[in-house]
Structure formats: C-alpha cells, structure tokens
Amino acid sequence: MKLFSAFTSKAPNRVFLSIILGALAGVAYSLLIPIVVSSLTESTDGILYVSAQVETFLSYEVANYDIATVFLFTCIFILVARTASQIILMRVSMNVTTDLRVQLYERITRAPIDKLEKMGSSKLIATITTDVGRIVAGSRMLPDLLMNSATLIGMLGFLLFLNSAVFWFVLKTILVGVITYQIPMFLGNRYFEKSRESVDALQESIRGLIYGAKELKLNKDKRESYFKDVLLHNEYAVLNADKTGNSIVSAANNYGDLISFFVIGIAAFIFVNYQSVSKVELIAAIMALLYITTPLAVIINFVPGILRARISLNKVKRLLNELPKEEVSDAIDNLIDWESLKFNNVEFQHSSPDESEGFKVGPVNFHINRGEVTFIVGGNGSGKSTLSKLITLHYQTTNGDIYFSETKVDKDTVSSCREKISAIYSDYYLFDRLLGNVSQENQDVINRLLVDLNLSEKVSISNGRFSTTSLSDGQRRRLALLVSFLEDKDLYVFDEWAADQDPMFKETFYHQVLPTLKNKGKAVVVISHDDRYFDVADKILVMENGQLIDCLTEADVIIKRTREKSIIQDSSRTVEMV
Ligand SMILES: Nc1ncnc2c1ncn2[C@@H]1O[C@H](COP(=O)(O)OP(=O)(O)OP(=O)(O)O)[C@@H](O)[C@H]1O
Numbered sequence: 001m002k003l004f005s006a007f008t009s010k011a012p013n014r015v016f017l018s019i020i021l022g023a024l025a026g027v028a029y030s031l032l033i034p035i036v037v038s039s040l041t042e043s044t045d046g047i048l049y050v051s052a053q054v055e056t057f058l059s060y061e062v063a064n065y066d067i068a069t070v071f072l073f074t075c076i077f078i079l080v081a082r083t084a085s086q087i088i089l090m091r092v093s094m095n096v097t098t099d100l101r102v103q104l105y106e107r108i109t110r111a112p113i114d115k116l117e118k119m120g121s122s123k124l125i126a127t128i129t130t131d132v133g134r135i136v137a138g139s140r141m142l143p144d145l146l147m148n149s150a151t152l153i154g155m156l157g158f159l160l161f162l163n164s165a166v167f168w169f170v171l172k173t174i175l176v177g178v179i180t181y182q183i184p185m186f187l188g189n190r191y192f193e194k195s196r197e198s199v200d201a202l203q204e205s206i207r208g209l210i211y212g213a214k215e216l217k218l219n220k221d222k223r224e225s226y227f228k229d230v231l232l233h234n235e236y237a238v239l240n241a242d243k244t245g246n247s248i249v250s251a252a253n254n255y256g257d258l259i260s261f262f263v264i265g266i267a268a269f270i271f272v273n274y275q276s277v278s279k280v281e282l283i284a285a286i287m288a289l290l291y292i293t294t295p296l297a298v299i300i301n302f303v304p305g306i307l308r309a310r311i312s313l314n315k316v317k318r319l320l321n322e323l324p325k326e327e328v329s330d331a332i333d334n335l336i337d338w339e340s341l342k343f344n345n346v347e348f349q350h351s352s353p354d355e356s357e358g359f360k361v362g363p364v365n366f367h368i369n370r371g372e373v374t375f376i377v378g379g380n381g382s383g384k385s386t387l388s389k390l391i392t393l394h395y396q397t398t399n400g401d402i403y404f405s406e407t408k409v410d411k412d413t414v415s416s417c418r419e420k421i422s423a424i425y426s427d428y429y430l431f432d433r434l435l436g437n438v439s440q441e442n443q444d445v446i447n448r449l450l451v452d453l454n455l456s457e458k459v460s461i462s463n464g465r466f467s468t469t470s471l472s473d474g475q476r477r478r479l480a481l482l483v484s485f486l487e488d489k490d491l492y493v494f495d496e497w498a499a500d501q502d503p504m505f506k507e508t509f510y511h512q513v514l515p516t517l518k519n520k521g522k523a524v525v526v527i528s529h530d531d532r533y534f535d536v537a538d539k540i541l542v543m544e545n546g547q548l549i550d551c552l553t554e555a556d557v558i559i560k561r562t563r564e565k566s567i568i569q570d571s572s573r574t575v576e577m578v
Helices: 005-010 012-038 065-110 113-119 121-140 142-162 164-211 213-217 220-274 279-291 293-322 384-391 414-418 443-452 473-487 503-519 531-536 554-577
Strands: 040-042 048-050 055-057 060-062 340-351 357-369 373-378 399-404 421-424 491-495 523-527 539-544 547-553
Touching: 005 012, 005 065, 012 040, 012 065, 012 142, 012 279, 065 121, 065 142, 065 293, 113 121, 113 293, 113 340, 121 164, 121 293, 142 164, 142 279, 142 293, 164 213, 164 220, 164 279, 164 293, 213 220, 220 279, 220 293, 279 293, 340 384, 357 384, 357 399, 357 523, 357 547, 373 384, 373 503, 373 531, 384 491, 384 523, 384 539, 421 473, 443 473, 473 503, 503 523, 503 531
Parallel strands: 373 523, 373 539, 421 491, 491 523
Antiparallel strands: 040 048, 055 060, 340 357, 340 399, 539 547
C-alpha cells in the first residue's frame, strides 16, 4: 500500500482534477510577481515607476489597466482553482478515511479468533483511531504540495528569465538548504516512530485505568503504583518522544523557513559583487525570493506530516500482516444436517508471546450427539475453554479433523457449520439489541422468555433493542441466554454460564433449561465446575493439561457420584466417632 495510492485508486478522476487545479493555481501564483514587475519601468536616474496608461474603473483611476486586469483575473483564478482543488481532495480524503476504517473493520471480522486474542484490543483501537487519521492527513497535503511546488518552479523559471546567474546561484543554495534540512528530519522521524510504538502501551494502560477502576479505587498503593509506574510511564514515553521529535522538527522548519532569506542576503550583499545584475533585476529577484518563502516553507513543513503518515502506514501494514484473513468460503449451506459432532485426533496449539511452545490441546477423540448434554470438566487451565472454542469452530485445528456427521469441517464448510452453533463464553459480549436473522416480530416468545428468565421487570425489548443492559452480572448473562434461545441453533455451548447465578437460577439452568434444550434435540455442551449437577450430563469429558483423560457416560457418572457420596458419608461418620 503506497501513501497516495489509496487516494488515486478511490477516485482517480477527482484526484487528477484536484492535482491539475492545484498545479495550475501554483503556476498562476508564480505569475503574480512577473505581472507586477512587468508594469514597472526604470527611469534613467534608476528610479522605478509604474508606467502610466491610466483608465477609470468604478470611479477609481487604474494605472496600467490591461496588466491590472490580468492581475485581477489571475487572483480570481487562483482563488477558485485552489479552493476547488482543496475541497475535491478533502472530500475524497474523507471517503478514504472511512474506507480505510471499514477495511480494518472487515479484516477484524474476518480474522481468526486466536490471532485477534493474541493482538489484543488496544493495538487495534490505536490503529483505527490514530493511524488512519494520520495517513489521511498526510496524504491530504498533496494538492498544497503541488500548488506550492508549481509556484516554486514558476518563480525559479522567472529568475532564470531574469538572470541565469542569479537562477543557478539560488537553485544551488536551495538544494544545499533542503539537503542539510533532511538530517534533523531523519532524527525527528526516529522520535516519532518511538512515540507511535508507545501509543499501543498507552492505550493498554488506559484500558486498565477504566476497566480496573474498581480494583484501583480500593487500594491506594496499588492505585498510585499503577498511575505512576504504568499509566504516567507510558504517557510520558509518548510525551517525551513527541516533544523531542517536534522540537527537532520545529528547529529544522525554522531553518527551512529561513533558507530563502539566506539566499536573499547572499544575493543582495555578496552575489552582486561578483556578477553584473541591474537594479530592476535585483529588486525583481528579491521580490521573487521573498515570494517563494511561503511555498518553500509549505513544502518543507510537508515533511513531518508525511513522516508521521508513513510511520502510521507501516503500522497499518504490520497490523494487516499480523491479522491474516481467514481463508474460508462465505457461502452458507443450510442443508447441512447433522446428528453427531466428531473429533478425530484433533490438536490445537496456542501461539505464545515469547516464541516458546504455547499451550497444546489434544490429540483428542470424542463425539457429541444431538439430544444430549455433554459436560467438559477439569481444573483451571486444563484446556476446557480452548477445547470449547474448537467445538464452536472459533479455533482452527492444527491437526486432525472435525465432522458434523459426514460433513468434514474445512474452508468450504466451516461457515455453514458455524451457523449451527450458539455459544456464551465467560467473556461474552452482550450487544444492546437483537441482531441478524433473529425474529424480532415474535414479541410473544420474547415476552415469555423474559418472564421465564425473571427479567420482565428489569428489561423490555422493543424494535429489537433492549431497554437497558445496565443489569446485574447474573441478569446480563440471562439476557445473553435469551438472545441465544432466539437464535435457535443446533449446538449450544455454555462456558461456566451458571457461575454467577443465584442457587435458584442455577437449579433452573441445570434442571430446566438444559433438559428443555436436550428434549428439543439440541446438542448442549456445558463447561462447569458445579459438580452437584454433573448427573445432568449424558457424557462428561474430563480435561487435564490439554488432554482428554476420561470420557464418562451417564451410567459412569451415577456410579461415580454414588461412590463419592458413600465415601463422604463414611468419612463424616468417622469424624463424628472421633
Ligand atoms: N489466547 C490465548 N493465547 C495463548 N495461550 C492461551 C490463550 N488462552 C488460553 N491460553 C493458555 O491455554 C491454557 C488453557 O486455557 P483454557 O482457558 O483453555 O483453560 P480452562 O480449562 O478453560 O481454565 P479455567 O477453568 O480457568 O477457565 C492456559 O494455561 C493458557 O496459558
């Protein structure tokens, strides 16, 4: 992706028009001084005066009427062409900004979940909010650059016409100035890069400040340490790098601004001693040099904007590389019918940030049937959630195959298979409305579910929008369950759904919700630590250290529970005796 290609590919004709208008405005700008100079005449005593030819316009006397008219129309042309050029490019750039953001949104939507988890939200938000704006701001300077370059070239042409020796001298001095100007710019760029790198860490610490507000509020030491060692550390890292970068660039810009004055000084005080230059030529040359101070400054000031835009562009490029597109077909085949989900030697390995081997699940072999409730149990970190994300097809296997009955999950079928699944993870996100194909007309069903889930007094749903999502944790989870029911999928996965429900609703979940789904022929997968309810399961998959160490059926569970009960009773009797 090149800096300007986003513009040229978006609206080539409009960008071309903007460039042409900008360049023409620049050429016209460079004509203003020669037009004025052409009306000056040098008398024999060396005094400059405006040649007469006075005519009256709107009751004012105008000397050199023809030239004045050309001057006026040139000014009007500059105004119109410059404004049009800027407005055209500004509008294109606004579209490009939106397009670039939409491109990033699409990439995020299509990225594999494990890559998104690895990248984290802070990096993504920093890129969307900071980098896109900087890229577009840099690219938007293009017409101004062109206009001022055209003016500069026009004025240099005028100098060449006036006096070739003056022209070559000015050109060489400007070149030396611009080349020496690059050195501080290079240094400044290093600091801008450093600052941009720190922005990601700053975003992450701002997230901590907001999401960790409750924890920080309760502990002064913790709060002060976070504020000083994390938040301010990152804030000052950005500030210091920006300060140094901007100071270098400011000094360099002032040096750049003064380049034309150095040239004027050298031309007026030194150059005239070595070359024959008439008074008119010298004054015209000085006027031209004064005149190019602004275009030269604009061209030079263009550099920091471009530097920032390039840094941001590299950041976006890197992000797009780290966030590959999931190469899967979008086509949804509603005809996929299945009875059993089978895992054949499935393996998955997390990537780890320090390049060491990440946590691995598998190889695992099992099947999950429709009309059955399957529990996944095991200690913390044993790989239950990882396994469940393989079941929901969020993670793609590193080895082995998954089948929905006879349909093998691959890049052609994975989207269709995902359509059969609904999941509520422990870090679920509750949208503030019903989305997609969820039937919004079926208000009666929604109202009944609100009553069943004991939410009817807290939240209502009208036109698909929830009246509120400011609910207790347990209530939010129930609202997520309602959304999941409305989706009416074949396979339900609940990752510790009941963890923050009160005992009464836990009972409802395990003894009413799960059996209802089962009776409807759904396959239900529940990650749970609630061993009191393990007997609800038709099958229990036991995970330990990424391996499936046991697969218990209902009969096994009942036998095991009876044994456990008798052991507990025996031990309590022993305690009583003691
Ligand atoms: N996004 C990730 N990137 C890299 N490693 C991960 C990621 N998520 C989990 N892991 C690793 O995988 C291991 C298993 O995590 P997982 O969440 O599957 O366990 P779990 O059994 O669900 O634990 P818990 O009962 O605590 O929820 C963890 O030790 C963790 O280090």
